[in-house]
Amino acid sequence: MVLIIALALATVMSGLVVLAAARFLVMVSFLNSAIIIPAVLAISLVGAYALNAHMGDVIVAVAFGFIGYMMIKFDYPRITLVIALVLGSMMERSFLQSMTIFRGDWTGFFSDTTSLIIFCLVLLALAFPVAHKIRGVLTK
Amino acid sequence: MKTVRLPFSAGIIPALVLLAFAVGGWWIAQEWGRSSGMFPRFLGGVFIGLATLELGIHAFKSVFRKAETLIDSEEFRKQLFGFGWLGLLLLMIYLLGFMVTVVLYVFLFLRLHGRFSYLVSTSIAIGSVAFVYLIFRRLLEYSLFPGILW
Numbered sequence A: 001m002v003l004i005i006a007l008a009l010a011t012v013m014s015g016l017v018v019l020a021a022a023r024f025l026v027m028v029s030f031l032n033s034a035i036i037i038p039a040v041l042a043i044s045l046v047g048a049y050a051l052n053a054h055m056g057d058v059i060v061a062v063a064f065g066f067i068g069y070m071m072i073k074f075d076y077p078r079i080t081l082v083i084a085l086v087l088g089s090m091m092e093r094s095f096l097q098s099m100t101i102f103r104g105d106w107t108g109f110f111s112d113t114t115s116l117i118i119f120c121l122v123l124l125a126l127a128f129p130v131a132h133k134i135r136g137v138l139t140k
Numbered sequence B: 001m002k003t004v005r006l007p008f009s010a011g012i013i014p015a016l017v018l019l020a021f022a023v024g025g026w027w028i029a030q031e032w033g034r035s036s037g038m039f040p041r042f043l044g045g046v047f048i049g050l051a052t053l054e055l056g057i058h059a060f061k062s063v064f065r066k067a068e069t070l071i072d073s074e075e076f077r078k079q080l081f082g083f084g085w086l087g088l089l090l091l092m093i094y095l096l097g098f099m100v101t102v103v104l105y106v107f108l109f110l111r112l113h114g115r116f117s118y119l120v121s122t123s124i125a126i127g128s129v130a131f132v133y134l135i136f137r138r139l140l141e142y143s144l145f146p147g148i149l150w
Helices: A002-030 A033-052 A055-073 A078-101 A106-110 A113-139 B012-030 B034-064 B073-096 B098-113 B118-139
Strands: B003-006 B069-072
Touching: A033 A055, A033 B073, A033 B098, A033 B118, A055 A078, A055 B073, A078 A106, A078 B034, A106 A113, A113 B034, B003 B073, B012 B034, B069 B073, B073 B098, B098 B118
Parallel strands: none
Antiparallel strands: B003 B069
């Protein structure tokens, strides 16, 4: 309970601080990007390293920076990748739990009405952008 | 403006990379155990299908719609320089460690790329390293990578 109150207070306080400092903070957006780039790059990589004290994390951070830049260039949505990275491990765990419950039988996913509906929705979510893209190519 | 014309849709390049990743991931997952490799193999199959479709769409555009790509040479050169700076940062961190790299890299970038004065470059470099030292070393008490040269 104390933690929740502390979190709520911290949110309110940080909001107030930012509101009070907004007039000065907005000046950051007028700064020349060449000034911000090296400091942000270096400090963000320090942050990437500090988490596990592992140089591999720094390389991964740079690699994902490159991937993100390429995704912008080739017009791929970045948010979906972030969601996949966040939810991927949970999805794998749930998948393995389900397969254990079904004793390795794939058809278990389609035996329940709810899971069947969700499966159909997933298929639709996958098919809709694909169909949209194909239609765009064929009609141009 | 100097441009280079590619006789195909530029989207073929990331589509090929995606397909290579998909096939590579699926191939690696084949060697894993039944339970640990089950999910990667399943997703790898879906990934291969979608990547193939993406490649097919761009191949169709290139062949039947005669899609082309124009690359601005100046823009491309700037991008290569950007990646060069990023590569230099990684190399410096590996060789010199974080503390030296932050001050040196920020100074070099501002002086050589941003063409700022010595005073501005030095001030921001010192400010950056002071920030890293204060937050990461003093307050959070992290030990940062010292570099292999020292």
